[in-house]
Amino acid sequence: xxxxxxxxxxxxxxxxxxxxxxxxxxxxxxxxxxxxxxxxxxxxxxxxxxxxxxxxxxxxxxxxxxxxxxxxxxxxxxxxxxxxxxxxxxxxxxxxxxxxxxxxxxxxxxxxxxxxxxxxxxxxxxxxxxxxxxxxxxxxxxxxxxxxxxxxxxxxxxxxxxxxxxxxxxxxxxxxxxxxxxxxxxxxxxxxxxxxxxxxxxxxxxxxxxxxxxxxxxxxxxxxxxxxxxxxxxxxxxxxxxxxxxxxxxxxxxxxxxxxxxxxxxxxxxxxxxxxxxxxxxxxxxxxxx
Ligand code: PHE
Ligand code: FE
Numbered sequence: 618x619x620x621x622x623x624x625x626x627x628x629x630x631x632x633x634x635x636x637x638x639x640x641x642x643x644x645x646x647x648x649x650x651x652x653x654x655x656x657x658x659x660x661x662x663x664x665x666x667x668x669x670x671x672x673x674x675x676x677x678x679x680x681x682x683x684x685x686x687x688x689x690x691x692x693x694x695x696x697x698x699x700x701x702x703x704x705x706x707x708x709x710x711x712x713x714x715x716x717x718x719x720x721x722x723x724x725x726x727x728x729x730x731x732x733x734x735x736x737x738x739x740x741x742x743x744x745x746x747x748x749x750x751x752x753x754x755x756x757x758x759x760x761x762x763x764x765x766x767x768x769x770x771x772x773x774x775x776x777x778x779x780x781x782x783x784x785x786x787x788x789x790x791x792x793x794x795x796x797x798x799x800x801x802x803x804x805x806x807x808x809x810x811x812x813x814x815x816x817x818x819x820x821x822x823x824x825x826x827x828x829x830x831x832x833x834x835x836x837x838x839x840x841x842x843x844x845x846x847x848x849x850x851x852x853x854x855x856x857x858x859x860x861x862x863x864x865x866x867x868x869x870x871x872x873x874x875x876x877x878x879x880x881x882x883x884x885x886x887x888x889x890x891x892x893x894x895x896x897x898x899x900x901x902x903x904x905x906x907x
Pocket of ligand 2: 742746747750751792807808
């Protein structure tokens, strides 16, 4: 993920494009053990919840092994499958740096891993979120094209002052997207598959709204960075997502400049409703009440 204004020049030791060496040899046994614990929890939970492209990608990359994966190893397979690679960065990078990497089929991933006492929640994306959550989907050719197009589109949206709208598209697809399949709703968003609690909440909890994906609707909807989402958007397929985003966004951005935001818990007149949520979780105070 990216965050603007954090720090506009790379920290000491990072290259001009903000990449660093993963330093795989320096992970401790305890750090490898954190990966294994998280991996085994999610791997047991996700069949029947995550979409097939994610589960296939997880298998293809063999992300379990003996702990934190070595980027050099997973990049061989990823390169072969879709031409993507994972590069290590020290943490959040500026938006333009992030987009530039995506546009060139490089996914910037945090190199550090959370501590044993942070298994369930942390603010900054670590290597488990970035690699377990994001990289399996990059083995799917359609999703791989979508992510590259998003990087190119990010640079354009920034120039047109609509980055906050485009960021909502990323949030509600790449991070928190659901997909409709013949077997029912499935997860493809990295923020969900890398979280045990949200892997259950996103599909099973009666609180959130689950609404059919519509590009303009998504771009008008704010999101939560501090708690489970109050609304999830459901795509019909990865191909439909890619098709919906191929057109030039110029006209859409001009409309969005005039269009008000839609409240995070609202149902709009044209929504295709999968679930009309009770919003009980958010109204009770969410994480702070739990
Ligand atoms: N088509 C978008 C544009 O014209 C680019 C884009 C593609 C953005 C895919 C997001 C995802 O800006
Ligand atoms: Fe992420």
